[in-house]
Each structure stands twice: as C-alpha cells, then as structure tokens.
Amino acid sequence: MVESRDLGTSPDEVQFRFRDDEPVDHGTVTVDSCCDQTNATAVRIEPGDDARLLLPFLDRLALVEVNFPSFTDGRGYSAARILREAGYTGELRAVGDVLIDQLSHMLRCGFDSFAPDKRLDEGDAARAFATWDNVYQRAADTRRTIADKRHEA
C-alpha cells in the first residue's frame, strides 16, 4: 500500500467547488499506484501522465486531481476533457498554479473544483467563472455552442 496522505490537496485547500457531494477526505495516489492497486478512490494526475490509463478505473474514482505545476503547461486541460469524454462524473480538481485567468477555460474542460496554491480574489474569480455568456466550441461542459444556437429550429 502506497502511503498517500501527503500527496494531493485536502478539502480545506479547495477554494471553489461546484458539487453537492461530500469531498473525499483522504489523499490521492499517483496514476501508477492507482493502476496497481484496486481500492484507490482518489488519484492525482501530473502533466506528463496519460489520463487514459485511468479509464478502466473510472467507476471507483471519486476524486481526480490534475496538477498544474505551472499555469503555462496546458496538458491538464486535455487530461480533464479526456476523463469527462469517457464518462467520469466524480470530482475533477485543478490544483497548483491555478490563476484567475485560467478559471473559465478549466471550467469548460470539466473541472468542478479548484485548489489554487495561492488563494484567489473572490470577486475576480466570480467574474472569471462568468466570463463567457456564449462559447464557440463543444467541450466537456456540454454547453450549447454559438453555432448550435444559430441553427436551432
């Protein structure tokens, strides 16, 4: 059994959460560990990890943390969408160098909780989450796109 207490964020560190269920109250394991052990329910994806390795285990996962060591490394956006496209419905938490101006994109890619290294200004964040009334692309948030709206009957 891999010691996982010190890996990952705790519920206290989550600044924004758009879910009603109880947050997972234990630490996460690495993707490798998650694939090796049968009982892990929380996992942490690093930028270089292949999110698709988790697909066989989605049913048992309640929390996936995606780490952004630097906000300029955008691999976590693809990881998030891949999990949502595969039907993952548990908590998807963006952690690390999560800043105001990335929040709206993260939301669209399927993240529903946010644990930034440095707490964000609440007002700025609220504005950022609400940035786009409409969107051009289909994404994990399944919003109807501008093109959909243009052509609705």
Place this chain on the structure above:
Amino acid sequence: MKILTGNDLRSGAVVWWNGSGWSLFVDDAVDAGDDSEEILAREEAARRVNVPYAIDASIDAGGHVRPAHIKDRVRALGPTVRRDLAVPTADKTGWDWVI
C-alpha cells in the same frame, strides 16, 4: 559602467535610471554600480518600470552615455530607419555610433 534601463510600465517608453527616477534620455543615465540589483528589484516592485535590467555602458569624449550593445544603442535612439521618430535629444552624433 553599469547603467539601468527598462520600459515604462504604462507607456512602454524606453527609460534610463538617472539616480532618482527614470529618464527618457540615455545621457541622463548614471552608473548604478553595485546597487543595480537592489534598485532593479525595488523599481520593478514599485511598478515604475517593466522588466528593467543592467547593461554595460561608457561615456564618450563628448560626455554622452554610450550603451555597449547594439540593441541598447538602438533603444537609446529609436529605429535607425525612422530617424524622424527618434528620441528627441541634443546629441547630434548619436547616429554615428549606433551601428
């Protein structure tokens, strides 16, 4: 000598450290010597200047401050191909040394 330069945060204009503030004119630049790092950190934090840095320079016989590197010499005067847009200075010899 070491002089300090950067771009004004709000306007973007090339500026030079004159000992107490930032000047548009390279001839106002002063030797920052060993204090460079401290001044740069303080001034960037105060948001008076954007990405400032220290460069080598010398003073020529006419008393003009001459940055050592071609890039900073171009910055000191303006685009060589648009002299009509040059930084307005009394230094008429500038274009002779820029390249």
Place this chain on the structure above:
Amino acid sequence: MYQYDSYDQAMVDARVEEFRDQARRRMEGRLTEDQFKPLRLMNGLYLQLHAYMLRVAIPYGTLNARQMEALADIAEKYDRGYGHFTTRQNIQYNWIRLEDAADALADLARHEMHAIQTSGNCIRNISADHFAGAAVDEVTDPRPYAELLRQWSSFHPEFTYLPRKFKFCVIASAKDRAAMRLHDIGIRIVQNAAGETGAQFYVGGGMGRTPMIAPLVRDFVPIDQLITYAEACLRVYNRYGRRDNKYKARIKILVHELGAAEYTRQVEEEFAHLLSVGVEPPREELARIAEYFAPPTFRHPSESWDLEQLQSKAAGDPSLRWDDGFGLWVRRNTHPHRAPGYVSAVISLKPVGGIPGDATADQMRIVARLAREYSFDELRVMHTQNLLLPHVRIADLPVIWAALDAAGLAAPNMDTIEDIIACPGLDYCSLANARSIPLAQRISERFAESGRTEVVGELKLKISGCINACGHHHAGHIGILGVDRKGTENYQLSLGGSEAEDVSLAKITGPGFDEDGVIAAVETVTDVYLDARTDGERFIDTYRRIGMEPFKEALYG
C-alpha cells in the same frame, strides 16, 4: 465577406473588457509581469525594443474599406501615424501605450476586428491565399473554412496553453501563394473524384531555427469533419509536444521525432474517438458562413476590357507612361481573375528604398477609398506584405493606377527582387540580432537604379533579423539571415528556398558577410544566374539545375 452577428460581436466585446480588467490589475500591481505577459500576448500586445507593440489580426487577410479606415484611425489616435503589415496577414502598431491598449482594442471591436490570439502559445490568426475568391485556379473559396476555424480556435478552452504557438493556413488551389506547407497545419481544400469537398492536412511545417516542410498527414478529410480532425491534431500535440525546451516545442519537432506515420496513427485514433464524442459544429454553420463569401455581382465582360484592349487604349496616353509606368505595373502587379474583364491588383508596399510592409494612415485611407469605389468594398493583406484589390475591372485600372502612383503605392515590382519580405529586425524587435529593413532598402535601391530588377525577373528575396525567421529567409530564392557576431551585425546568405507549391528550404552559401558585403553578394549571385540561365528560367530554376557550387565559387572562390 464575413460579418459579425451579435454572438461574434459579444465575444470580442467581452474580450476587450476582460483585457481592460487584466491591464488594470497589472498597472495596480495585482498581476506580476510573468503572470500578465501571457495574457497581454493573447491579446496581441508585445513589449518590443522601443515600446509596446499591438498585433491586430486580419483573419484570412480579408477586410473592407471601413475596417481599413479604422486601422488608419488607430494608427493616428494611438500610434505614430503608420502600421506594418506582416506575412501572416496581421498589422502591427509599434508605439502603443499599455494604458491605451484596451481603448484601441475597443475601437477595433467596433469595426469587427480584434487582436485575439495574435501571440502566445495558442492558435494564431488563420491565414489564407490572398487571392481567395478571385483566383482562376481555386477549387472553391477557402475563406469559409478559415472562418470556421477562426471561430473554433477563438478562446479554445483546451488549446490556450499549448507547448508553443500554432499557425494554420488554408488554401484551395494547386498553387500555393500562402506558404501553406510551412505552417504548423496547412490545409488544402480539394475535391475528390466523386466531386465531394474535403481537406488535405499537412502537419508539422515551419521556419524558425529548425525549418521543416509539413508532410501530408491525411489526403482527404470529409469537410463536415474538418474541425474534428483539427481538434485531434491539436490534442495529440497538446499532450505530447515537448515542453522541456522552448526551441523544440513546435509541432514540427513532435511530428519529426515521432515520424509522420506514428503521429498520423495517434491523430487517427484521437479522431475516431472525437467523432464519437461529437465536436463538429452543425453542418448548417458552414453553409451560413459560406453565404457571406458569395462572389460579388461582376459586370458583364462587355462593360470592361480585356488586357489587349487596355493596352491599345492606354499605350497612346503619355500621362500613363505605358512602357515604364502604368503598363509595367499592369504586367507586374495584376493577377488573373476568375471573372472575365477583371483582375486582382497588387498594391505594393515595397517602394524602392522603403520599409517593406509599412503604410501610413493616409495611404491606408487611399487604399480604402479605391476598394470602396473599384473592388466591391474588399481588400486583402497579402502574405508578401503587400495589399490587394481583389476584384477590379480592367477598364478601371488606369484611374486606380494613377491614384496609387500619386500616393507612392504603385511600385511595379510584384515577385521581383524589390518585392522583399523583411521582418522588422533590430530596428524594432527585441529578439533581433541584426537589422533587416536597411538591407531591404539598399538592395531595392541598388537593383532599381541599375535597371536589373526587370532583367532578373521573378526572384524572391527574404530577410530575417534573427533565427526565428519571421522574414522567411529559409523560403527565399535568396535568403538573408542576420546574426550577431561579437556585437556587430553579420549576414548569412542562403539560396534555393521556396514557399510556393515547389516548396524547398534554402541552403547556406558559406561564411557570412557584413552589410556591404551581403549586398554585393546578392549582386554576385544574380550575376551567376544571368550568365547561366536558359530561356525562361527563373533564378530558382537555374539554381536547381546548376546547384550551389557555381554560386559558391563566385562568392568565395
């Protein structure tokens, strides 16, 4: 041409306000420069040598007269009365103040323009063949597909922090006038044997320090899967493109290191998955966009002239200076049009001794007026840093030429050695190692004065002031690269590049030259060409036939 609806307008308006807030937070000290830089870059705002620079997108190079006038107004209101048109169909302002930038963006938004994603590690302005909708040889107008891509790529939530910048180009003819295969993704719209429209995907081209020609990854993507395929290409890149080394982060390195076959396999796998997810816009959207690009109502050929009639009428008019004035311009600067009686007319931004790509606000207004009166209110920004009136009646050419000539915009030099692509170089750019513009000025003067421009004919000379290759030196029949040699400017000469359908990468001749030396070297290589050429051979043809050696011998022997 395309017009924003309320959705498009709301998107750019929201973006302006978002940027206004970001700039305010930066000036208040709530964002560090490290945090602000990627945000300002995604709104086209660079910090260059002398000031902030704003790069404004002109999607697929198309704009109308009102928009060109708005660009002129911005040049005067926020800048120093001029702008610089780039090889990727953008315009750059060199002297924008951070505190004015949001206002300038708001002015752009009012005229359905923006600076969104003109920098940063995201999908950049979508470029296209500048003759789109006018060229005789195109399968279809490529711009509806470019607009579809523009909307898809704007604020893409997954692809905003890519390993590196990402450039698309869309063409729709066998001829390549847009350096399609030197883009991260080059798309050629084609028709298959069954008459169905589809897209060829070339992925992994580019210039920079490691120039590569994009290999063909997919010969035919059904047109109603275009966005899905693009999404698959980008996702593989976002996940696996290198992030450990900025200089190896472009998709060309990924495609090269994996091999085109393995990259393609991964894309196809992702593509199959995304087809099942369903990310393609509804089919009707492409049709909606295409309606905006319906051809204008051209007049009957009997209301215009053909080129022979033009010559017979104009040659006798001394004010038109047929031999060295108007006639030369018609021969050099007009391009065949799909509609009889019409041509596309190139407005040269390469006056002899001038700054390639620069135009004053007054010149922009003159061009706008001509577009309104003579070209169905349409203008193009060309890949060659020139402007274009895409649809003009041959019978209107004399009056158009006279107006351009009076404004210094009638240099008859399209595709000649005077039609030089040059990056801003060390005169403006913080990355440059050497100046580019003065070389372009002196070379064009030298060839114009000696009368050799006309003798040499088609010769594409491209100059970059650093290895990033914004001046496309790798793709020049003659390329010049400025380098820093112990604090002085030094120039490497290369030969044999092309960014057209006969795409090739230039090879360095040998040791570099100083400024005077490289200008003399350009003359030397054109001497070798003139001595060796056979009938009808362009410089590049002769080079390909005789190889590098005779040129080397003349330069260094």
